[in-house]
Amino acid sequence: MRRLAFVMAWFFAPSVVAEDIELTGRLEQGGLALGKSAPGSRVVFNNREIAVTSEGVFVLGFDRDAPAAAQLMITSVTGETRQQTLSIQRRQWQIEHVTGLPQKLVTPDPATEAKIAADNKLMLAARERTEATPYFRRGFIKPAEGRISGVFGSQRILNGVPRSPHVGLDIAAPVGTPVRAAADGIVSLAKADMILTGQTIVIEHGFGLDSVYIHMSEIGVKEGAHVKQGDVIGAIGQSGRANGPHLHFGVTWFNTRLDPETVLTVLPANSN
Numbered sequence: 001m002r003r004l005a006f007v008m009a010w011f012f013a014p015s016v017v018a019e020d021i022e023l024t025g026r027l028e029q030g031g032l033a034l035g036k037s038a039p040g041s042r043v044v045f046n047n048r049e050i051a052v053t054s055e056g057v058f059v060l061g062f063d064r065d066a067p068a069a070a071q072l073m074i075t076s077v078t079g080e081t082r083q084q085t086l087s088i089q090r091r092q093w094q095i096e097h098v099t100g101l102p103q104k105l106v107t108p109d110p111a112t113e114a115k116i117a118a119d120n121k122l123m124l125a126a127r128e129r130t131e132a133t134p135y136f137r138r139g140f141i142k143p144a145e146g147r148i149s150g151v152f153g154s155q156r157i158l159n160g161v162p163r164s165p166h167v168g169l170d171i172a173a174p175v176g177t178p179v180r181a182a183a184d185g186i187v188s189l190a191k192a193d194m195i196l197t198g199q200t201i202v203i204e205h206g207f208g209l210d211s212v213y214i215h216m217s218e219i220g221v222k223e224g225a226h227v228k229q230g231d232v233i234g235a236i237g238q239s240g241r242a243n244g245p246h247l248h249f250g251v252t253w254f255n256t257r258l259d260p261e262t263v264l265t266v267l268p269a270n271s272n
């Protein structure tokens, strides 16, 4: 396992109590790290205050296109603030050609465009929702069995036209194959008729860490439901913009897209 663990020592003026901040995970584009600070600390990451458990644990996510540096600021319970620049490793992305998609979903007409914009608003709102319970600490499992037909980060050429990168993991399997909750959490979106993503579920796993399941043929949970890891939440399909039956599995930290394969490595099931 390419699991990276290291301890960052913080050296400050002698008046500051020495304190170690521990970060485990992957500091790379699409990566996820877990931090541990002294209980009661406040953590600001790239100017956003983030949730910290009572034991001082927090989550950091790095976008596919994250710049080489990120800023972490930790304020102890006694008010001392330490700032640290994190180096985020660049990654190389594949180029992926996808053909045979309905042309109206690759170059949508204005009415379809408006529906896509409305869908995006719902997705954004779901991603901004957070749960105070760190369900993610019990780890993640792959939500379906099947062939990996698309990886995170690829530059996509749809019907010959360059489009946004692919920000999930595609698992191809026959229509009806069960889709399971990757981790415990609360269903924050369950919608059957989204234009590009088709039958779509978002589950919030606490602290802004979400999993996303799209292109399904059926949805078996309702918004607000509490799901356990491994619960069947739907079935693989081909709804939305898909050229064959597969599950698109995404993981996001607020609006930051993470590589699901990295998340499965950094937070394996029963990791806590």
Ligand SMILES: [Zn+2]
Pocket: 150, 166, 168, 169, 170, 247, 248, 249
């Ligand atoms: Zn996909």
